Amino acid sequence: xxxxxxxxxxxxxxxxxxxxxxxxxxxxxxxxxxxxxxxxxxxxxxxxxxxxxxxxxxxxxxxxxxxxxxxxxxxxxxxxxxxxxxxxxxxxxxxxxxxxxxxxxxxxxxxxxxxxxxxxxxxxxxxxxxxxxxxxxxxxxxxxxxxxxxx
Numbered sequence: 001x002x003x004x005x006x007x008x009x010x011x012x013x014x015x016x017x018x019x020x021x022x023x024x025x026x027x028x029x030x031x032x033x034x035x036x037x038x039x040x041x042x043x044x045x046x047x048x049x050x051x052x053x054x055x056x057x058x059x060x061x062x063x064x065x066x067x068x069x070x071x072x073x074x075x076x077x078x079x080x081x082x083x084x085x086x087x088x089x090x091x092x093x094x095x096x097x098x099x100x101x102x103x104x105x106x107x108x109x110x111x112x113x114x115x116x117x118x119x120x121x122x123x124x125x126x127x128x129x130x131x132x133x134x135x136x137x138x139x140x141x142x143x144x145x146x147x148x149x150x151x
Contacts (some may be wrong), residue, residue: 010047012062015036020056035059035073050085058093065104067097110148120146 017024029117030036031046034046036055038046055076062072085093106122118132122139133139136145 004050009050010039011050011051011052013046013048016048016052016056020053020060022060023055030059032055033069033073035069035076049084054090062097065101067144107148114148119148 002015002018003021004011009014011019013024013027014021017027022030027036031038034104036052037053038048039119041047046116058076059069059072062075063069075096078093078096079089118126118129120133120138121144122133122136124130124133124136132147141150
């Protein structure tokens, strides 16, 4: 498929797929889910505004970090209908997920950096567990890996 020219205002589904790195079938799915939109030509072919590339990029990245499609759709519904979203529009949308993403980042860093030590889960199987969590005293604070959940 030919890569769209930089000044091309509308893209075919194939061009959108090529430039975004998303399969045509996924684009059709996104459209059925109301995440992206197109217009139809007289020959019933889809044409996407070029700004759909940013929407598709957002969908891909948000999915990769585990944001459910329903949340993505809800966020995209806040963008202006009928006009290309501005930088400010995108800033407002990204602010919506900032706290949640910061929490996810923190949890991922904990998993990466702290899981090799006692996490307070009660297993007492690592040599440091008996020192950091003697007699599973952290279990008195509730279930789960207490040292990871409380930070």
